[in-house]
Structure formats: structure tokens, C-alpha cells
Amino acid sequence: MPLRIPRRRAGAASLALVWLTLSGCSTGQLIARGAAPLIDHGMAAMNQETDLELARASIPANLKMIEALLLADPGNAAYRVQAAMGFHGYALGFVEADDPDRAVALYQRARDHALVALDQAGMPQAMLMGKPAELQRALAKLDARAVPALFWTASAWGKWIELQLDNPARLDELPRVEALMQRVLDLDETYYYGSAHVFFGAYYGGRAPMFGGDYTRAARHFDQAASIGQNQLQWVEVYRARYLLRQMGQREAFHATLSRVLDAPASPDPELHLANALAKKEAASLLAQEGDFF
Numbered sequence: 001m002p003l004r005i006p007r008r009r010a011g012a013a014s015l016a017l018v019w020l021t022l023s024g025c026s027t028g029q030l031i032a033r034g035a036a037p038l039i040d041h042g043m044a045a046m047n048q049e050t051d052l053e054l055a056r057a058s059i060p061a062n063l064k065m066i067e068a069l070l071l072a073d074p075g076n077a078a079y080r081v082q083a084a085m086g087f088h089g090y091a092l093g094f095v096e097a098d099d100p101d102r103a104v105a106l107y108q109r110a111r112d113h114a115l116v117a118l119d120q121a122g123m124p125q126a127m128l129m130g131k132p133a134e135l136q137r138a139l140a141k142l143d144a145r146a147v148p149a150l151f152w153t154a155s156a157w158g159k160w161i162e163l164q165l166d167n168p169a170r171l172d173e174l175p176r177v178e179a180l181m182q183r184v185l186d187l188d189e190t191y192y193y194g195s196a197h198v199f200f201g202a203y204y205g206g207r208a209p210m211f212g213g214d215y216t217r218a219a220r221h222f223d224q225a226a227s228i229g230q231n232q233l234q235w236v237e238v239y240r241a242r243y244l245l246r247q248m249g250q251r252e253a254f255h256a257t258l259s260r261v262l263d264a265p266a267s268p269d270p271e272l273h274l275a276n277a278l279a280k281k282e283a284a285s286l287l288a289q290e291g292d293f294f
Contacts, residue, residue, distance in 0.1 A: 029073045039066060043082060048270040050277050052093075059090045070113075077117040077149065084114035084152040092159065093278040097285065104163045110156035118153050121146035128176060135176060139183045147188045151196060154180040158199065178203065193272075194228030197221040198239050205244030218244045232267045234279035242286055251294040258283040 042062055049055045063086045070079050087110035096103040115125050123146065127138045142150065158177045164170040184196040198221070205218030222240045229236060237257050245254040261283040267276055286293075 029076075033073060033076065039069070039079070039082060043086075044271065047272070047274050049274045050266075052274075052277055052281065055274055055277075056094045059086065059094070063087060063090065075116070075120060077120040080113045080117035080120075081148045081152055084110045084117070084156060086110075087113065088152060088156045088159070089275075089278075093274075093281075096159075096163070097282075100163050104160060107156045107160040107163070111153055111160060114149055114153035114156055117149035118146065121149050123149075128180075132175070132179075135179055139179060142183060142187070144187045147184055147191050150180050150187075151184045151191055154184065155195070155199065158203075189224070190228050193233040194225035194236075195233075197225035197228070198236055201225065201236075202239050202243040205240070206247055208247065213247065215244060215248055232269055232272055232276075234261045234264055234276045234283070237261050238279045238282050238286070241283075246293050249294065251290070254293070255287065255290060258287050262287075 042065075046055065046059065046062060049058075063083065066079055066083045066086065070076060070083065073079065087106050091103045091106035091110065095106060115128075119125055122142055123138055127135060154177050157173070158181075161170045161174055161177065181196050181199050184191060185200075189196060201218045201221035203218075204212075204214040204221065207213035209215070219240075222236060222244065225233070225236045238261055241254045241257045241261075245257060262280055264276070264280075266273065
């Protein structure tokens with residue numbers, strides 16, 4: 001039997017939603033902050049999802065819920081980080097391969113949310129585009145509490161640049177992304193299963209040495225990420241194949257690495273179920289293109 005909400009309660013709920021989204025007073029902020037446990041549980045439930053079509057259909061509504069809460073509490077750094085994570089993950093897992101232009105917009109949206117959190121952590125946005133020495137001094141003042149904002153700003157910014165490599169202005173921003181991610185390594189290299197090392201593995205592995213690539217350095221970063229995550233995050237090996245092994249022309253290693261990803265058992269960490277399901281999807285896609293790569 002379908003659930004029916006009494007009209008009186010439905011009206012009260014509608015008024016509460018209007019109050020939440022339109023009110024700029026402290027009461028609206030209290031309501032938004034009171035929803036934090038629900039948002040946390042929602043993120044956990046989504047991370048544990050293994051049905052990719054269900055995840056694809058569900059994530060946008062969850063993201064809009066977080067943005068509704070941010071209308072009431074725009075300075076909420078935790079919600080900003082969750083929004084950045086969500087838009088980044090949705091773009092990477094469900095949009096980039098089929099619609100790169102839309103993915104660019106979603107990565108920018110993720111970065112914009114993370115930038116607000118980074119500002120709350122003590123890094124004004126204007127400083128990011130300032131002189132390199134000023135940026136380094138500002139980064140040095142940040143402590144481990146800034147790591148989530150640093151990581152998701154750099155991750156989204158990096159992907160935003162990657163999809164616009166034909167624009168020289170975007171390439172000029174890459175050293176700033178590198179500086180932010182290096183600060184993540186300095187403060188907490190274990191954050192999100194060592195994913196800052198995955199970033200640098202792709203950063204140094206995806207380019208020929210004449211253009212700043214360093215295959216040995218890239219391999220060390222991928223190995224360190226795998227060690228930190230105890231080989232549970234399958235994206236480490238997907239990115240190793242996609243960026244390093246493909247660039248090096250190592251077809252057998254490319255094939256073997258991605259095949260291991262497809263054959264990997266479910267992680268004992270339920271928080272990795274969705275991420276690894278998406279990694280397997282990407283591994284299958286890369287294997288299907290193997291003949292074009294080599």
C-alpha cells in the first residue's frame with residue numbers, strides 16, 4: 001500500500017521547506033545543521049550502493065538536497081565538502097565519458113563548493129590566483145583540518161583542467177593545483193585512501209618525460225596509494241593503467257592490471273562499494289579500447 005502523508009502534515013512540510021530555503025536567519029541555519037546526521041547517513045548509504053543505475057538516478061537528488069541546505073547555511077564547510085565530493089564523483093563516474101562538456105561544468109561546480117570550504121579553513125580564494133610565493137605562504141599556514149577542502153578543490157580543479165587541455169589558460173593554472181595537492185600530502189597523505197598519491201601518479205605518469213613526466217616517480221605514488229589503501233580502492237590500479245602504463249606503451253601490464261580490477265572481490269570496506277563498482281566499469285571501458293591505445 002503506498003505511503004500517504006496527511007494533507008495537514010504535507011502542508012507543514014512544505015512550509016518548513018520554504019522556510020529552510022528562503023530564510024536567512026539563524027533559525028534556518030539551525031534547521032540546516034540539524035540535518036547533518038541525515039546527510040551523513042545518506043552519503044554513507046550512497047557510497048555503499050552497488051547498483052550503478054540506482055546510484056546514477058539517486059545522486060542528483062541528494063546533491064540538490066545538500067545545495068538546498070546550503071541556501072540556508074552557505075558557510076557550512078562540511079556541506080560544501082560533501083557537495084564537492086558528490087559533484088566530483090557524479091561527473092567522474094556517470095558523465096565524463098559520455099558528455100565531457102557537461103562534466104566540465106560539474107567539476108567547476110564541485111570546485112566552487114570546495115573553494116568556499118577552503119576559504120573557511122583560512123585560504124581566501126583571491127590568494128589562490130596570487131603570486132606563487134604568496135600561495136605557498138598561505139598554504140603553509142593551513143593545518144590538517146583543511147585537508148578535505150584542499151583535496152576536493154585540487155581534485156575538481158585538476159579534472160576541470162584535464163578536460164580543457166586545448167586551452168593554454170587552463171594549463172597555466174595547473175601548478176596551483178599541484179601546490180594544493182602537495183599540501184595534502186604534507187598534512188595527511190592517508191586522506192581518502194591515499195588519493196593524493198593517485199593524483200600525482202596520474203600527474204607524472206600521464207605525460208612524456210620531455211613534457212615533465214616522470215614514470216618512476218609516478219609508479220612510486222601509485223604504489224604508495226595502494227599501500228595506504230591496502231589495495232582496496234580499485235581506482236588506484238585503473239589510474240595506473242590509464243595514465244602510466246598506457247603512456248609507457250606497456251600493453252601486457254595494462255591488460256593484466258585492468259583484468260585484476262575486474263576480478264577483484266568486493267572490498268570489506270562497504271564505503272568503497274560504489275567507488276569500486278565505478279572503477280570496474282571504467283576498467284571494462286579501457287579494456288574495450290585497448291586496441292586503439294596500443
